[in-house]
Amino acid sequence: MLSLDELRRLTTEGEIDTVIVAITDVQGRLQGKLLGAEFFVNEALSHGAEGCNYLLAVDVEMNTVEGYSMSSWETGYGDMVFSPDISTLRRIPWLPATALVVCDVLWTDGSPVVQSPRQILKRQMNRLSDQGLEAFIGTELEFITFNTSYEEAFDLGYQNLEPSNRYNVDYSLLGSTRVEPLMRKIRNSMAGAGFYVEGIKGECNPGQHELTFRYREALATCDNHSIFKYGAKAIAAQEDQAITFMAKYNQLEGNSCHIHLSLNDAEGKPAMVGDGEHGFSEIMEQFIAGLLATMPDLTYFLAPNINSYKRFAKGSFAPTAIAWGFDNRSCAVRVVGHGSSLRTEIRVGGADLNPYLATAALIAGGLHGIENKLECPPPVSGSAYDAEVQQLPTTLAEASELLDGSEFARTAFGDEVVDHYVNAAWIELEAFNQTVTDWERKRGFERL
Known part of the structure; x- marks a missing residue:
């Protein structure tokens, strides 16, 4: 810095x-x-x-x-x-x-x-400050690396690209070290740009990895998140390689962006820890309740693209159910940590999300629970994929309609913001609906 x-x-x-x-x-x-x-x-x-x-x-x-x-x-x-x-x-x-x-x-x-993503987040942070609270977040970004350059990928129509690993390298030290020339340059470059690098690990999809940074105040984390995505792509291009942050690149595991969110009070002390059930404070209970209650209306801000919704599949480590649980990776909201590290991990978003908009949505949702003193539902134990709870929207069209008609969202963000991002969704839907895909040609050219 x-x-x-x-x-x-x-x-x-x-x-x-x-x-x-x-x-x-x-x-x-x-x-x-x-x-x-x-x-x-x-x-x-x-x-x-x-x-x-x-x-x-x-x-x-x-x-x-x-x-x-x-x-x-x-x-x-x-x-x-x-x-x-x-x-x-x-x-x-x-x-x-x-x-x-x-x-x-x-x-x-x-x-x-007011439609600027950074300003949208700052407004929600000010609302949170009015409650004597400050949000701290950490984003975990997954991405897939290729030995193919961006120019080659373009010329190939983004098909038959060469992933940097050929098999599942989840937690594999061999898989991670085999891509160290690129990953080391990314890690050290981010440290040199003022980031506190925690570490990197392999993931399930061939060529897939995750790089994590230490949590910070919400605005600073979102700034760093955007700089990291830009920098990682720029560094990959310098090495004649490519990185994608698509939510769902292929039929295998998608790229997630899990957001860890905690709150401090006006004295800088953890606000989610308390004497209530599960060691929660009243604020923690209400915050989780607000997240769940507003999740359908705000899913667009966590899943803003057509492709985003292809992550939401049973057994994929991406959630489908609007539920919370302790250290339960099948839930939309996973509670982890204890004592001063107690926090929520929101697992809905993919790596394609806008961090400012996603974080603003989570703060607004949690504030809804605090301001209305919502009661936290019981946690889900076992597989949330099979729980009888409300499900996440399954398409961009459904999510944009929920946002458009949400009285809560229009109160929290204002009509100008909601109308702006609903229009962004409709633009994407219109472009997609006018496009003939390779899948359609393959299924229909001869066989229909």
Whole structure:
């Protein structure tokens, strides 16, 4: 991490010549500009940098699409301001002489762009602060590595790619060390960018691995999460390899993003530990109850793509049931830890989620339970796949309809935010429904 004084000194000495100003878009991707370090220090630092407002209103292919109130041909596709958050300033070891700063997104009059994922999370954090609470999270991201480059993958139509491991390497030290040239560079680069690296392990799908970092305050973790995904792909590309964070790349295990979430009170003490049943505090019980009660309405924020819902399969280690349990990996909410480490692990999201939106949704859901003093249902023991409880939405269409009609979501986030992300879902659905897939051709070309 860098202070502003350090950046000025390193710029003067020529050790840093580029500053990336970055925002996170609807899809959870870092977008922005590479600025000359001298220009950033002398000018952009004080007034920000500008970017077209379509950055928060395009599809994954960067196509301008209809239905967004904040950005359209009718409004002229004007600018937004990238306002640097200097607390996020850091060096980027995988690029020479380069620093990066995460920005908030403002309108040119200085007012916040409420549809911006980072602003959405900050609003929910402020609501939580009003209750005397602060959220800490850690995200566990799974991904699949390939010995195929991104360019080769594109030319191959993303078929017949070569995974970095040929078999299930879950916890396999041999499987992990065989991909160490790439993984070591990623780990050490992230440490050099201010991350506290915990470790890495192999996973079930060929070429699949998981890298974890120490938990931090919610906003800092989400900033790091977005930087990590960008950095891991950039480093893989430098090695003529590729990484995918797709929720479900193939028929085997998908890529998850488990979110560990705990709360501290105003004095910095763990707020989920108490004298109640299971060693829970009243806040813990109400928080879990709120998560479960609002999960159907907020699933979109944890599973924002068509592909996301293909993870939700019985026996896949991805949940299907809206239930909680102790150290139970079949539940949507798994309670782990004890004493000061007691926390919730929300297992619904895939690696394709936007961390700001997902975390904002979890905080809003937990707050719903606290504010309404909801009663926590009993835990599920045994397989939640067979429990008689409410199920997660199974398609993007179902999840977007639940979000659209949710009075709770519209109260928690505001109509502008809900309408914006419902439109994002509809855009994806329309694009998918107009596409003829390889699966359809294979089944129908000769046999129908």
